[in-house]
Amino acid sequence: MSAKPASTDGQFEETPRFQQASLHTLRLARLVQGSTLTAALLWLGALFIGVFDPASQWVVVLAMNAAALVLLAAAGRSAWAVARWRAEAIGHQAVRLALWSASDNPDDPPLSALERGLLRIGLAGRRQLQRLGSEALWLAGLAVLALVMVASAWRLDLPAPAAAGQLHWLAGGVLALAAFALVVAERHLASENPVVWPEAADLAAQIRWLVAVQVLSIACLLFTDGERLWPVRLAVLTGLLPAALAMELILRALFSVFSPRRPGQEPRLLARSLVCGLLQWPPRPLAFLRHELHQRFGIDLRQVWAFDFMRRAALPVLALVAMVGWLLTGVTQIAMDNRGIYERFGNPVEVWQPGLHLGLPWPLGRVLVVDNGQVHELATSGDAALADPLADAEGPAPAAANRLWDASHISENAQVIAGDGGGRQNFQIVNMDVRFIYRIGLDDRAALAATYHSTDVAMLLRTIANRVLVRDFASRSLDGVLGAERQALGQDIGAAVQAYLDRLDSGVQVLVTSVEAIHPPAGAANAYHGVQAAQITAQALIARDRGKAAEQNSQARTKATGLDHQATSGAHETEARARIAELRFSAERSAWQQAGQAFVLEQYLDHLAKGLGKASSLIIDHRLGTAQAPTLDLRSYAFPLDPAAGPGTGKPATRPDQERAH
Structure with missing residues (x-):
């Protein structure tokens, strides 16, 4: 709060700016109150939205507009302090900024000793702040608050916002109406006579700064389509406007503290801004500096001969510098790991090797840089920005080194592969990490082909690789690629991709195709292990049953063969006996016929x-007796x-x- 004037001079009453001071305090009070309330609402809205969606575009837009309104309120309060001093200098009543004031009630009980002590401390601190300059502290505090608002919403990694809907158009319409009202107020202040209101021009510049922020915010809201990133990036970069103004006001408030206090002298506006003065047409960036030098030190830069000579010689010198710079564009230095394709009038003439070369200046001659033997690694995953971060060589192993099936990696992508289930053909999904080590061919023809036949070599190689992988995996099975076919998988894929690139004349040479990992999805790894274990168990049971069946079949065959051989031998024996009987019968018949x-x-x-040979027989013969000698029968x-x-x-x-x- 500035000090009151020591005395009232009669000449102040005849000055227009003193006569209109009370009206100015009323207008400025309404401006400060409206700006403060609107900034508070916008800031609360930004905080509320940030709780539920920190990456929302609305947080940025509301915070930047709230910061610009806080700075306008700071400038309005600084101008209100000057107008209040003028009103009090001629004895008029100034309009207060506060919407309410404390009333003194005579019936209130007297203050206690503690309350009186605290009141004295408060009054002493207030007097010290007045000595330092309360307006400078208010200005610095509000500027710091604006910087905090900008810093809280400063994020350049926000995703693309959703497409503009009815809410975006409604907010854009409200901002357009507010900008129109501010433009009307700015034109009214700009048309004010400096004798009647000297601070009107500075306030008009502050309002133009706020209108610029609102216009950029309208563009950010209405041009969002869900895909482009520039609207949200522009919304964040809009914060540079209130941030630059806040930093200037902080510096002005800091420097004003060291200025001597003159209570009897009319104060000057503290919230004058150089950056806001640049926002005018036609732009005159040095006009403010020249005016300040002329007003404060009496130095007129237009009367200095050196500056006049520099002004007249600036155009020829700049033209000469521009000409020399344009001619130097024909000198090209090519690094050791690059080659250059020199174009003359848009036609490729030759391929330059590393070194210093001289050609026609741009745009008559142009050099396109191409790799010279650089080896690149490309993963088949769709987004190269999601590559695995680099790990410290002395630190722990990175997460990408974990090749267990139950871990997912950024560089892996899903692929459909043939499968066999229950004797029916089906498909399975696997995760794989296939990497290609490639380079641009070393000859000039490959460099020209890589430059003119494709706009993005990495995208071309990734597209062809995904196409080849789809075709190749359609003819393979999961068990095959996890087993014996994995060794030849990389060679087959690399050969197919290289053949495709050669047909397109891309100039790309695939050096190595590495299958880093191939496995079922991480979530299904345990299930796949269970299925594999069940399959192995089932195959073992089937093999055991087949062995038992083969053993029983062999035993049955052996037994049947033995029985067959036994029957055959019996038949032969019976046949032989029959033949013997037949021969005996024939012999006996022949003997009978003869004898x-x-x-x-x-x-x-x-x-x-024969019948009596084994029987016990008794021979009775009267001619045989015991007295006779043994007789041989x-x-x-x-x-x-x-x-x-x-x-x-x-x-x-x-x-x-x-x-x-x-």
């Missing part, structure tokens, strides 16, 4: 001897026919027993 009845008798006796050794008789006699041979019987 006649004698053969029959002999057969009878032979069978009788030779009857069994007699021939059925008498050898002395010829075969034609038909007389059977006589046996000794027969003779003895007779």
Whole structure:
């Protein structure tokens, strides 16, 4: 709070700015109150939205507009302090800024000793602040508050906001109406006579600064489409306007503290801004500095010969510098790890190797930089910005080194692969990390092809790789790529991608194709392990049952073969006996035909001897006695026919027993 004037001079009453001081305090009080309340509402809205959605575009827009309104309130309060001093200087009543004031009631009880002590301390502190300059402290405090608002909403990593809806158009309309009202107020202040209101021009510049913030906010709200990032980036960068103004006001308030206090002298506006003065047409960035030098020190820069010479020589010198700079654009330095394709009038002429080269200046000649043997690594994952962060060589292993199936990685992407379930063809989803090590070909033709046949080599390689992976995995199974086929998988994919790139004449050379990881999705890894264990158990049971079946089949075959061989041998034996019987029968028949009845008798006796050979027989012969010597019975050794008789006699041979019987 500024000090009151020591005395009232009669000449002040005849000055227009003193006569209108009371009216000015009323207008400025309404401006400060409206700006403060609106800024508070916007700031509370930004805090409320930030609790539920910190990445919302509304937080940035509301915070930046609230900061600009706080700065306008700070400038209005500084101008109100000057107008109040003028009103009090001529004895007029100034309008208060506060919406309420404490009333003194005579019926109130007297203050206690503690309350009186606190009141004295408060009054002493107030007097000290007045000595330092209360208006400077108010200005610095409000400027710091505006900086805090800008810093709280300063985020350049916000995602693309949602497409503009009815709420965006409604907010844009409200901001447009507010900007229109502020433009009307700015034009009214700009048209004020400096003799009547000297601070009107500075307040008009402050309002123009606020209108600029609101216009940029309208563009940020209405041009959001859900895909472009520049609206939200522009909303954040809009905070540079209130931040620059707040920093200037803080510096002005800090420097004003060291200025001597002159209570009897009319104060000057403390919230004058150089940056706000730049926002005018036509732009005159040095006009404010020249005016201050002329008013404060009496130095007119227009009368200095050196400055006049510099003004007249500036155009030729700048033209010469621009010409030399344009000619120097024809000198090109190519680094050791790059090559340059030199274009003359848009036509590629040659490929420059590393070194210093001279050509036509831009745009007549242009050099396009190409890699010279640099090796790049490309993952098939869709977003290169999500690459694994670099890890410290001496620190712990990064998370990307964890190749367990139950861990997911940024560089992995999902792929459909053929599967077999229950004898039916189906599909499975696997996560894989396939990386390509590639480079631009070392010859000039490859450099030209990589530059002119594709706009983005990495995107081209990623697209072709994904296409090849889809086709290649459609003919493979999960068990195959997890087993024996994994060794040849990288070679097959690399060869297919290289063939595709060669057909497109891309100039890209695939050096190595590395299959870093391939496994089922992380969430299904345990389930896949269980399924594999069940399959292994089922296959083991099937193999065991098949072994038992094969063993039983072999035993049955062996037994059947033995029975077959036994039956065959029995049949042969029976057949042999039958043939023997047949031969015996034939022989006996032939003998019977030749010997006649004698053969029959002999057969009878032979069978009788066979039958009685094992029987206990008693021979009764009256010619045998105990007194006689042992007798050898030779009857069994007699021939059925008498050898002395010829075969034609038909007389059977006589046996000794027969003779003895007779």
